[in-house]
Amino acid sequence: MSDGLEPISFKLDKIVNKLQKRFPDHDFTVESKPRRKHFCSLKNDNPKSYATDMDGNDFCIEQYKEVTEENYHIYKIKTCYAILKTKQEKELMKKGAF
Numbered sequence: 001m002s003d004g005l006e007p008i009s010f011k012l013d014k015i016v017n018k019l020q021k022r023f024p025d026h027d028f029t030v031e032s033k034p035r036r037k038h039f040c041s042l043k044n045d046n047p048k049s050y051a052t053d054m055d056g057n058d059f060c061i062e063q064y065k066e067v068t069e070e071n072y073h074i075y076k077i078k079t080c081y082a083i084l085k086t087k088q089e090k091e092l093m094k095k096g097a098f
Contacts, residue, residue, distance in 0.1 A: 040064040040080040056087030 019028065040062035051061050060080040067075045085093075 034083040034086075035081065036083050038062075038080055038082045039066075039078070040082075050084055056090065058084040058090070060084055 016028070019026075034057070038060060040060060049061050050058050052058050060082045062080045063077055064080065065075040066078050
C-alpha cells in the first residue's frame with residue numbers, strides 16, 4: 001500500500017464546478033447543521049427507537065408515511081434521521097450537566 005492516499009477520480013471536480021456555477025452565493029466549505037426536527041411523530045419527547053452513528057451521535061430511526069397532497073392513498077415510507085443527542089451532549093449527561 002502507498003503511504004499517501006490517492007485522490008478519487010469520480011469526476012467530482014466537474015460536479016463541484018457545476019454546483020458552484022448554479023449556486024454562486026453558497027459557500028460549500030461550511031458544513032450544514034444537523035437536522036433536529038422529527039418528522040416521524042407529532043410528539044418529539046421520547047422516540048422509541050434510535051441508533052448511534054460513527055461520530056457518536058444518537059439519531060432517530062423511526063419510519064413514517066409521507067402522503068402526497070394530490071392523492072392521500074399514495075404514500076412513501078421514509079425514515080426520520082433526526083439527531084437526538086450529539087456526542088458532546090451525551091458526555092455532558094454522563095457528567096451530570098443535564
